[in-house]
Amino acid sequence: MITRAATVERPRIGSGAAPILRFEGVCKRYGPLEALAGVTFQVNRGEVVCLIGPSGSGKSTLLRCANALESIDGGRVILDGVDVHDRRTDARKLRRRMGMVFQNFELFPHLTVLRNVAVGPTTVLGMSPPKAAERAMELLRKVGLAEKASQHPAALSGGQQQRVAIARALAMQPDVMLFDEPTSALDPETIGEVLSVMKRLADEGMTMVVVTHEMDFAKRVGSWIVVFDHGKVVEQGPPRQVFEEPTVQRTRDFLSHLGWHGESLAASDLLVHSPSNTP
Amino acid sequence: MGRRVAAPEDRTAMDVDISPLIENWQFILTGLGFTLSLSGLSIVLGVGIGLVCGVMRTYGGSLLDTAIGLYVDLLRSIPVLAILVWTYFAFPLVIGESLTPFSGGVLALGVHLGAYVTEVIRAGLTSIRPGQMRAALALGMSPLQAIRTIILPQALIRMLPPLGSLIVIAVKDSAIASVIAVPELLRQSQVLAGKTFRPFEIYTAAMLIYFLICYPTARTIDQIYRRFAPLGAS
Numbered sequence: 409m410i411t412r413a414a415t416v417e418r419p420r421i422g423s424g425a426a427p428i429l430r431f432e433g434v435c436k437r438y439g440p441l442e443a444l445a446g447v448t449f450q451v452n453r454g455e456v457v458c459l460i461g462p463s464g465s466g467k468s469t470l471l472r473c474a475n476a477l478e479s480i481d482g483g484r485v486i487l488d489g490v491d492v493h494d495r496r497t498d499a500r501k502l503r504r505r506m507g508m509v510f511q512n513f514e515l516f517p518h519l520t521v522l523r524n525v526a527v528g529p530t531t532v533l534g535m536s537p538p539k540a541a542e543r544a545m546e547l548l549r550k551v552g553l554a555e556k557a558s559q560h561p562a563a564l565s566g567g568q569q570q571r572v573a574i575a576r577a578l579a580m581q582p583d584v585m586l587f588d589e590p591t592s593a594l595d596p597e598t599i600g601e602v603l604s605v606m607k608r609l610a611d612e613g614m615t616m617v618v619v620t621h622e623m624d625f626a627k628r629v630g631s632w633i634v635v636f637d638h639g640k641v642v643e644q645g646p647p648r649q650v651f652e653e654p655t656v657q658r659t660r661d662f663l664s665h666l667g668w669h670g671e672s673l674a675a676s677d678l679l680v681h682s683p684s685n686t687p
Numbered sequence: 688m689g690r691r692v693a694a695p696e697d698r699t700a701m702d703v704d705i706s707p708l709i710e711n712w713q714f715i716l717t718g719l720g721f722t723l724s725l726s727g728l729s730i731v732l733g734v735g736i737g738l739v740c741g742v743m744r745t746y747g748g749s750l751l752d753t754a755i756g757l758y759v760d761l762l763r764s765i766p767v768l769a770i771l772v773w774t775y776f777a778f779p780l781v782i783g784e785s786l787t788p789f790s791g792g793v794l795a796l797g798v799h800l801g802a803y804v805t806e807v808i809r810a811g812l813t814s815i816r817p818g819q820m821r822a823a824l825a826l827g828m829s830p831l832q833a834i835r836t837i838i839l840p841q842a843l844i845r846m847l848p849p850l851g852s853l854i855v856i857a858v859k860d861s862a863i864a865s866v867i868a869v870p871e872l873l874r875q876s877q878v879l880a881g882k883t884f885r886p887f888e889i890y891t892a893a894m895l896i897y898f899l900i901c902y903p904t905a906r907t908i909d910q911i912y913r914r915f916a917p918l919g920a921s
Contacts, residue, residue: 477821504827514822518840518918528826531836562917580826 421631422452428488428615435482443469445639456616458626461636467619471586475506507577511589513569515561522557525576547575551605567598571605587618623668627651635659707883708892718875725792725871726861732797737804745812762802768863771795775867792864800857807849811842844919851908855901
């Protein structure tokens with residue numbers, strides 16, 4: 409406790425301005441199952457908010473509620489001052505501002521890689537095909553897959569497909585990127601390439617909400633961690649607090665279940681060395 | 688050359704004479720033209736109905752689902768011959784307007800085919816995993832845009848084999864229109880056989896022509912499917 413008091417916490421990124429995305433007591437039930445039981449937290453501009461917690465704790469459901477792919481049964485989701493689930497809100501317009509990346513990539517198999525990235529701008533924004541192709545090419549270069557532009561998704565590895573999916577979401581020039589377990593369906597050897605694309609995106613200042621089981625990524629790249637359990641937020645805070653000095657037993661249980669203990673965290677050379685742990 | 692020649696009157700069935708076919712090739716060709724246009728138009732009508740009804744039944748809510756389900760079950764429970772005869776002889780009484788045999792044939796065969804295509808399209812649409820729709824919606828597409836550009840193309844690729852069989856069946860079913868005197872291939876053959884007393888040659892030729900239309904059609908659709916199948920696998 410003494411060390412913690414001595415640690416000067418940096419203010420939360422973007423905390424001066426209004427949050428870009430806010431969840432206010434969001435509830436969602438599937439029959440008798442309460443998937444979300446009053447979830448409240450906010451995402452500031454430029455933040456990378458990582459949602460962690462056991463499977464089935466409501467993280468992915470929350471992400472789908474964020475861009476109205478799922479309706480909600482209570483509470484509100486506010487994107488930049490607009491109530492996402494209000495009946496007068498045009499959900500399609502709001503979805504354009506939120507890019508989404510799925511666990512199973514969900515690339516469109518009948519379209520080439522280039523068309524996968526360009527189809528959003530041409531169909532939704534009415535952009536001319538050559539201009540959309542130009543933007544798509546630029547984004548494919550950014551994720552390092554320009555040479556795959558004319559192939560179909562089936563010819564790509566899982567990691568490559570997920571990078572294309574990130575480019576597809578970016579093509580709509582969203583304000584927020586939502587990642588739903590983007591590396592959970594990947595072979596271990598291709599996880600890194602996806603995470604590094606995401607890290608680069610974070611470094612460029614993209615606002616991101618990431619549901620992940622990659623604790624290493626959450627610790628290094630995340631600027632705010634939200635811990636879920638049974639449809640509730642049990643703890644939230646900056647990575648150092650959540651991973652090293654969790655205030656809630658449930659968080660400690662979850663982390664130790666994954667094999668993450670305070671000591672092993674500090675010992676791991678993968679992690680940013682934190683001064684508070686220096687002996 | 689000293690060999691005994693069978694008396695022609697003993698073997699009338701095997702005495703093949705194709706001269707009536709050669710002399711009346713234009714008559715046969717007219718029949719072929721009607722067969723192709725009748726089946727072609729009924730396929731266009733049937734696939735059109737099937738696309739609209741299949742999409743509406745899948746995405747249009749329970750009311751449309753029930754209504755279209757009724758159409759499908761009704762049409763699939765009645766012999767196509769009965770539908771054809773009813774459309775040509777009874778339906779004009781309902782609308783107070785007579786139909787030509789050809790338009791009656793197109794209507795009956797098209798509406799009948801449409802019921803089967805509806806179910807094939809619906810099966811195709813529901814076989815595309817829901818994540819594809821979510822991904823399309825997440826980009827900001829409207830449900831209609833998502834269906835048109837993302838879901839339906841994949842479904843059509845997957846549904847090519849059953850659609851191909853339905854198309855071939857539609858060509859063959861067009862022969863049923865002979866009962867309402869559409870001058871298509873079978874009808875023309877009947878007329879010609881009656882006039883020339885050469886049923887063996889003429890009906891054999893008709894069968895051969897049906898085969899020569901349907902077999903390449905089936906093979907071509909199969910080839911197209913083989914080529915595009917990987918693109919429909921999400």
